[in-house]
Amino acid sequence: MIRFCGAVGLLVAAVGLSLAQDASPLDKIDPAKLPPAMRPPKGTSPEAIANLSQKIDRVDCFAFRGDGKFLAISGPDQTIRVWATEGPKLNWSFKQPDSIVCLAFPPEGKLLVAGDASGNVRILDKADTRQLVVKAAFPAHKDGPVWALATHPDGKKIATGGRDKLLKIWDISKAKPALLASLPDHKDEIRGVAYSPDGNMLISVSAEEKQFRVWDATSDKPKAGEVVKLPAPAIGVNFSPDGKSIVLAGSRGTGAVWTLKEGKFDDPVDLETDKRAILAANFSADGSMIAGTLAHSRTEDRVVVWTKDGKKKHEFKYDAHVPAAGFAPDNRHLAAVSDAGVFVIRLPK
Structure with a gap:
């Protein structure tokens, strides 16, 4: 499963089976035993158990590996950091030529894909070791x-979108990635894209278009399908683990769960938002919950957990801008990025 939160081009990835019934490395975190620099600062919710920023001014994107053992983060300091969640401890850091705005672990877990602020994509190999190497780097989008x-669930393809309004499909299975398709249907910059768990469907959303596009992804060049109108622009999209629903993030009135019925998306269920914009939204690995963030004020945002029918289950206040949050694969913990760090949140029992 791929989870994407499009508030700032942020990707939350969780690949593989749910770890909800298994021991998770995050269960072992004891805030009282962490070094002071890794403890959440004042003004954070008491459910925050760790801060993995290491004095970084801002973090824009993160991705969990499917087994939950690694968490990759990055932001405007042009450095990708991968944390081992057991401990937690910093596994490695890798300086990049530009700021990283999105990250994803493909299913097999040894690669890490990064998109940067200049439109380039980098494929990093051996991401589960300290011997990281750049497998490939290529320009993906202009401007x-x-x-x-x-x-893609097969780990051989990726879909990207950018300011040039193009949706592109790439083959990353070879030493030199190849462009498989460039789709010009969007009229504004693309802010969200998601593959269905079986890889047969692709959803894309752009910054100002009040709609989402459905693509038949059964071939290397996806075919345009249903276009679903929305009351306001969407900025992120994610599939449920069973592939039967999607959740959208965006302006007021956009945040909703759409269900696939007889081949078409219908009957949207609005998320409870207090009439605020949803900066990000994504499903838990077992599909029972949705996590995201609500914009509240210039100095305060909220991390929210909803039930799959849109009802608020938990709400955590942060005296910081929190552009996105997402579930760890164990369904019991969240990560939330902010201008005050990367918070690991443990859900109340």
Whole structure:
């Protein structure tokens, strides 16, 4: 499963089976035993158990590996950091030529895909070791960032979107990635893209179009399908683990769960938002919950967990801008990025 939160081109990836019934490395975190620099600062919710920023001013994107053992983060300091969640401890850091705006772990877990602010994509190999190498780097989009990124369930393809309004499909299975398709149907920059868990469907959203597009992804060049109208622009999209629903993030009135019925998306269920914009939204690995963030004020945002029918289950206040949050694969923990760090949140029992 690929989870994408498009508030700032942020990707939350969780690949593989749910770990909800298994021991998770995150269960072992004891805030009282962490070094002071890794403890959440004042003004954070008491459910925050760790801060993995290491004095970084801002973090824009993160991705969990499917087994939950690694968490990749990055932002405007042009450095990708991968944390081992057991401990937690910093596994490695890798300086990049430009700011990273989106990250994704493909299903097999040894690669890490990164999109940067200049429109380039980098494929990093051996991401589960300290011997990281750049497998490939290539220009993907013109005129600005790679805002949207999703890996295909087969691990051989990725979909990207950017300011040039193009949705592109790439083959990353070879030493030199190849462009398989460039789809010009969007009229504005693409902010969200997601593959269905079986890889047969692709959804894309752009910054100002009040709609989402459905693509038949059964071939290397996806075919345009249903276009679904929305009351306001969407900035992120994610599939449920069973592939039967999607959740959208965006302006007021856009945040909703859409269900696939007889081949078409219908009957949207609105998320409870207090009439606020949803900066990000994504499903838990077992599909029972949705996590995201609500814009509240210039100095305060909220991390929210909803039930799959849109009802608020948990709400955590942060005295910081929190552009996105997403579930770890264990369904019991969240990561939330902010201008005050990367918070690991443990859900109340």
